[in-house]
Amino acid sequence: MSLIPSIEFLDATKEFNRLLESLSPGPYSEEWFAQPQTEAWNALREGGWLLAGGAGSRDEELTNLLELAEVWGQHLIPLPFSATLCLMRWANSSDQPSVSPLTLAVPTAGGSAIAPFANIRGVEVVCDVELGLTLSAGKGTSPDIFAPSMPIAVVDRASIGPQEWLCTSIALFAAEAVGAARQCHNRALAYSFERSAYQQVIGSFQAIHHMAANMYRDLELAKSASLWAANAGDLEEALRAGTMAAELARSVAQKSIQVHGGIGFTWELGLHWYLRHVMAVESFFRHISLEHMREM
Amino acid sequence: MLLTLNSPEAESYRRQIRDWLNKSVPEPWLNRSQEMLSSDEELDLKRNWGYSLYEAGYAGLTWPTVFGGQGLGPIEEFIFYEESAKAGAPESLDTLGKYLAGPAIMQYGTDGQKVRFLPPILAGREIWCEGYSEPDGGSDLASASTTALRGRDEDDYLVNGRKIWTSWGHIADRCYLLAKTSRELPHHHNLSVFLFNMRQPNVEVRRIRQITGDATFNEVTFENALATRDELLGVENGGWSLVGLTGPYRRIRFALNGLRQYGQLYALIEQLSNCTRESHLESIANSFQDRLETFRWHLMRLVELQANDREWYGPAAILRLTFSELAQEVTEVGLTAQCTEHDDYWRDRFLHCRSETIAGGTSEIQRNVIATSVLKMPRFGQVVRSPTLDSKSSGE
Known part of the structure; x- marks a missing residue:
């Protein structure tokens, strides 16, 4: 597959971005994250974005979908968009229809299973990827809401299906992390142009130049690592690549906080939502048990 | 293609x-x-x-x-x-000829220069060196003080001055030489590039022994050395734009440097994996393998961007920084691997890699270039307006 998105698709992602901006006006707050996102899901469905990967069409360019997931990651709408994209792509097209929010469940080392967003009302956990069978919605328990944009809940059992679907989903979650990091990078740059100290904008200080360069380097490499994940030969490789992308994305987010100084460390600025989202992706990858996956 | x-x-x-x-x-x-x-x-x-x-x-x-x-x-x-x-x-040995002098001659050279210089570069029959850095200039190439001056109505130039860190200068047949051709014109507008003949008596090459013990680079002194009119590349005093190259040739140079860097990293990290197998450092070697693989995918993405005429400069600008600092980290771990069979190798590579964050512009300069050229950040003291950031797209 090509490693760069098509020009036409890039144009489409701009439209997608505009939609997401209208759906998540910000600033983010715990109250906002707690609201039902029915309107947002309907807008995604009506815009045709949930079928962007082509229902049942596994040959669609995954690179394009990564671009979409990256744009999604720049906003923090608590919905399983990437998981749904992936599952729609892998499920049999004849069974696709409702386009409910879908998520996947993976086995953990402790023998249990976890699924992002499974605690959210209306989200269905897919149990058989190829057949499109789903468990009842909203059955996840004990959710970890460290990142409210990506809560992770405990569910009864892991999804089953060919390994490739999980590789695809790892790549898409990695791309989400890249998107969150890109937002942090852009916000740090914008802040460095506005904030003054010693009668200079801080963006003119060499120390900030060097931090910004490091952020940019890590962001670029994170994007490339997400492409590696999308092209991985097996699950183990996809996890290595996805983890690399998420680690690099975290590096960008934490540097962004440093550029912002004291305000970056506060709850009220809101940069931490992005950092937390990236850390949730990292944590999700870390909990996937390859050993248990192989047994399935 | x-x-x-x-x-x-x-x-x-x-x-x-x-x-x-x-x-x-x-x-x-x-x-x-x-x-x-x-x-x-x-x-x-x-x-x-x-x-x-x-x-x-x-x-x-x-x-x-x-x-x-x-x-x-x-x-x-x-x-x-x-x-x-x-x-x-x-x-x-002919990398500077193939990736710097050759592409520059294709772009800026006269027909005569193309016929004279390109075939021997391609065949590896003439070795080139690069005459940029000077003893007092550091990474500030535009401050070159080596002069190439000609009298009124004279065709040829007399070259005087010193260049330093000239890799392969002791075996080079030609030098891609940056020199000041005007005493009056301001910075950046007073420089020219010459396809300079190193095989002449008024050029003295002093080999500089490096911390590795090798002597692959040199200090080159010019005392009334001759550069002919035919060896001037492009227009007189228009040399600054030839330093970085432009257009497709600049693209080729960036990508090839990245590919060479990948080759070096590959050799280092493979060796480290061999030396640390079943040791407490094995997981660190594995993490380097993952970083190498990320570098590889980044390069692949870069070459596809280039092959499809997309914006490529930003992704290319991080290559050197990524490569040089990773290479140094690998050699530091190699030193502690306690692989007696390869102890000499790691000591040599550790010393050698010190140059990677210095040569061709220090890491500090690389970061400044990314900040100002890619991210468009202001220089110190510059009055700025906030740029309009395309905050939502990757720009690809």
Whole structure:
């Protein structure tokens, strides 16, 4: 597959971005994250974005979908968009229809299973990827809401299906992390142009130049690592690549906080939502048990 | 020309390269860790490798066919370098000719210069060095004080001054020389580039011994050395724009440097994995393998951006920084690997890699370039307005 998105698709992602901006006006707050996102899901469905990967069409360019997931990651709408994209792509097209929010469940080392967003009302956990069978919605328990944009809940059992679907989903979650990091990078740059100290904008200080360069380097490499994940030969490789992308994305987010100084460390600025989202992706990858996956 | 790396055509090309490399990489080079090569033997071997590449049609893969190249694209070049790294092939001596002087001559040279200089570069028959840095200039190339001046109504220039850190200057036939051709004109507008003949009596080359004990770079002193009018590249005092190159040639240079860096990292990290197997450092070596693989995917993405005429400069600008600092980290771990068989190797590589964050512009300069050229951040003291950031797209 090509490693760069098509020009036409890039144009489409701009439209997608505009939609997401209208759906998540910000600033983010715990109250906002707690609201039902029915309107947002309907807008995604009506815009045709949930079928962007082509229902049942596994040959669609995954690179394009990564671009979409990256744009999604720049906003923090608590919905399983990437998981749904992936599952729609892998499920049999004849069974696709409702386009409910879908998520996947993976086995953990402790023998249990976890699924992002499974605690959210209306989200269905897919149990058989190829057949499109789903468990009842909203059955996840004990959710970890460290990142409210990506809560992770405990569910009864892991999804089953060919390994490739999980590789695809790892790549898409990695791309989400890249998107969150890109937002942090852009916000740090914008802040460095506005904030003054010693009668200079801080963006003119060499120390900030060097931090910004490091952020940019890590962001670029994170994007490339997400492409590696999308092209991985097996699950183990996809996890290595996805983890690399998420680690690099975290590096960008934490540097962004440093550029912002004291305000970056506060709850009220809101940069931490992005950092937390990236850390949730990292944590999700870390909990996937390859050993248990192989047994399935 | 290939547009994507994952295609049957690309795979077929890869097999062709692999077959040729398997039968062509010289045995003494592959066995050099057991049977050390002398400096002269290594020099000869690398020179001969340049001839072999030319004879097999692998020299100048991305050079246009009109100049004797293969007219291929960055993806073919990527495949060639990746397979070369895996096959442990040597690097030829003529890199500065092929990647700097050659492309610059194609772009700015006269017809006569193209005919005179390009064929021997491609064939590996003339070795080039780069005359940029000066003892007092550091990374500020525009402050060059070496002069190339001519009297009124005279055609030829007399060159006086000193250049330093001139890699391969002691064996070079020609130098891509940056010199001041006007005492009156301001900075950046007073420089010219010469395709300078190193084989003349008024050029003194002093080899500089490096911390590794080798002496691959030099200090070059010019005392009334001659540069002819025919050796002036482009227009007089227009040399600054020739330093970085522009257009497709600049693209080729960036990508090729990245590919060479990948080859070096590959060799280092493979060796580290061998030295740390089943030791407490094995997981660290594995993490370096992952970083190498990320670098590889980044390069592949870069060459596809280039092959498809997309914006590529930003992704390319991080290559050197990424490579140089990773290489240093790897050698630091190698030093502590307690692999007695390769202790000498790691000490040598550790010392050698100190140069990677200095040569060609220090890491600090690299970061400044990314900040100002890619991210458009203001320089200190500059009055700024906030740029309009396209905050939602990756810009690809």
